[in-house]
Amino acid sequence: MIEHQLLGAGLGAIIGAVLALTGAGGGILAVPLLVFGLGLSMVEAAPIGLLAVGLAAAVGAVLGLRQGLVRYRAALFIALIGIACAPFGLMLAHRVPNTPLALVFAGVLVYACLRIWRKAARELRGESPCGEREIMPCVLNPLQGRLRWTLPCARALAFTGMLSGLLSGLLGVGGGFVIIPALNRYTNLNMQSIVATSLAVIALVSTGSVVSASVAGVMHWWVGAPFAAGAVLGLLLARPLASKLAGPRLQQLFAAVGCGAAVLLVGKALLG
Structure with a gap:
């Protein structure tokens, strides 16, 4: 039992370090680590992965709040809708067999990793990591420095919250790979914010x-x-190294590892 817990803490530390070095979205590897490292099923691993990712994200969010980077009204609006939708995802997870659930997770993991790879490729070419932006329903008021709340803006953010909440309950993912592209598409916030x-x-x-x-x-x-305690410790220990190690090449390495984990998940699901 103690050896199992120590192994869980070590795996959590790896996730915390990945989060510190790659940012939001890195926690999507928590579930595969729990499945392969501790032999858990998808349904068992999902809430544990969320606990670790949520705690680590809270540390980053508090630091962001202190720097004035968090748009807390938008975050609260998206989160409230996500929290309301998460139980439906959890309920669905317990009705879907482990094999199709693992296949869905693998597909989501590949999608998230491809987005991370493309973002890193843009940075390596000297382009903005935000990419090309079109008409955005949520823009900052230049006088107040706050988002202008309109019906299209609220609708876009509500859909983001609904999707992130469903995926959170269903697959145990934090949803950074959904929220970041959505905020990038719907708002004119800078990438740090x-x-x-x-x-x-x-x-x-x-x-x-x-x-x-x-x-x-x-x-x-x-x-x-x-596992969660290890994730927070790994985040805090790796955070000072982020400015030296983090970069587009590391993002691409993470994306490649994520795609490899997706292949392993598919193999385990299909071959047992």
Whole structure:
């Protein structure tokens, strides 16, 4: 039992370090690590991964708040809708067999990693990591420095919250790979503010999902607690190294590792 918990803490530290070096979205590797490292099923691994990712995201969100980067009204709006939708994803997860659930997760993982690879490729070419932006429904008021809340803006952010909440409950992912592209597409925020706001949403939605899993009796705290503690420790230890090690090449390495994990998940799901 103790060896299992120590292994869980070590795996959590790896996720925390990945989050520190790659930013929001890095936590999507938590579930594959739990599946292969601790032999958990997808349904068992999902809430534990969320606990770790949520705690690590909360640390990043607090730091972002102190720097004035988090758009807290937008984050709270997206998160409230995500928290409301997360129980539906959790309920669906318990009705879908493990094999198709693993295949869906693998598809989402590949999608997220391809987005990370393309973003890194843009940076290597000297282009903006935000890419080309078209007409955005949520723009900052230059006088107040706040987002202008319009019906199209609220609708876009509500859809973002709904999708991130469903995926959070269903697959145990924080949703950074959904929230960051959405904020990039729908707002004119800079990338630092987008990432900080995304971390705040992930922290809040993950909390809601973990509470739902606990109420449903499917949260294995004896594994989740050391895994989450390891994630926070790994984040704090790796954060000072982020400015030296983080960069587009590391992002591409992470994307390649993520795609490899997706292939392994598919193999395990199909071959047992």
